[in-house]
Amino acid sequence: MTLDDISNQLYQLVNSGDPEFAQAAAYVAQTAQAVQSGQMNTAEMAEILRDVQRQLSIINDMSRLAFKETLNSCITGLITLAGLPI
Amino acid sequence: MKQRIWYIIELSAVVLSMAALSGCAVYDAVNALSYDSNEYYLVTEIRVAAQDYSTHCDDEVRSRANAQDMHRKTRMFAAYSEHLPSNTDGLSAAKTLDEMAQGLTDRYAQPDRVSALFCKLKFGGIEHSAETIQHVLGNRPR
Numbered sequence: 335m336t337l338d339d340i341s342n343q344l345y346q347l348v349n350s351g352d353p354e355f356a357q358a359a360a361y362v363a364q365t366a367q368a369v370q371s372g373q374m375n376t377a378e379m380a381e382i383l384r385d386v387q388r389q390l391s392i393i394n395d396m397s398r399l400a401f402k403e404t405l406n407s408c409i410t411g412l413i414t415l416a417g418l419p420i
Numbered sequence: 421m422k423q424r425i426w427y428i429i430e431l432s433a434v435v436l437s438m439a440a441l442s443g444c445a446v447y448d449a450v451n452a453l454s455y456d457s458n459e460y461y462l463v464t465e466i467r468v469a470a471q472d473y474s475t476h477c478d479d480e481v482r483s484r485a486n487a488q489d490m491h492r493k494t495r496m497f498a499a500y501s502e503h504l505p506s507n508t509d510g511l512s513a514a515k516t517l518d519e520m521a522q523g524l525t526d527r528y529a530q531p532d533r534v535s536a537l538f539c540k541l542k543f544g545g546i547e548h549s550a551e552t553i554q555h556v557l558g559n560r561p562r
Contacts, residue, residue, distance in 0.1 A: 365541070368537055373535060373537045374535045374537050374538050375535070377527075378527065378534075378535060378537075378538040381523045381527065381538070381542075382538065382541050382542070382545070384523065385520050385523065385541075385542065385545040386545075388516045388517075388519060388520050388545075388549070389545060389548060389549050389552075391512075391513075391516050392513045392516050392517065392549045392552055392553065393552055395509040395510070395512045395513040395516070396509070396513055396552055396553060396555075396556040398509045399509040399510060399513075399556050400556050400559065402509075403556075403559070403560055403561065406561070407561060
């Protein structure tokens with residue numbers, strides 16, 4: 335993947351219409367610009383981009399956890415409706 | 421008699437609903453943890469500390485100490501989450517948050533200068549992730 339390919343994909347994400355993806359893509363693009371302007375070095379940029387991946391991983395873990403908790407509430411509710419002891 | 425038929429219909433609804441879901445999902449859901457005030461406190465402390473520490477990023481000496489303190493807090497949170505039963509996703513998130521803080525202390529441990537922008541982005545990322553976790557933990561059933 336070339337730098338142009340990456341820039342094009344970021345541009346598509348920024349203009350995807352999805353606010354979450356657009357915000358993340360804009361953040362990545364701004365980070366790359368900060369390196370070009372000398373505000374950060376490339377090692378720092380790499381670590382910041384790894385943090386973006388880590389944040390996505392945390393969102394994924396928390397989405398699963400929230401789903402399980404909702405499912406638990408539904409099962410408990412159904413058992414209650416059926417008049418069974420929980 | 422009518423009441424008994426209604427009971428059987430409701431019972432069938434429960435059994436069919438549970439059968440429609442995978443066994444693991446149901447098992448995990450039924451064993452989902454309830455609200456834990458200690459866990460919620462730890463992640464809230466991480467979030468607030470990250471907010472405070474991001475304002476001191478222009479002072480490298482102070483920020484090095486702040487980074488170490490943040491890493492201690494995230495280690496504490498991960499260690500607390502480690503042996504809670506049925507907490508696979510919570511532990512995974514706590515460990516990932518700890519990795520984020522570790523990346524900051526590792527950077528400050530190197531001899532070259534750490535940029536203020538890097539410090540701000542790192543603490544900002546930790547704060548954002550801590551808030552994501554806090555939101556879900558706070559919504560656990562009481």
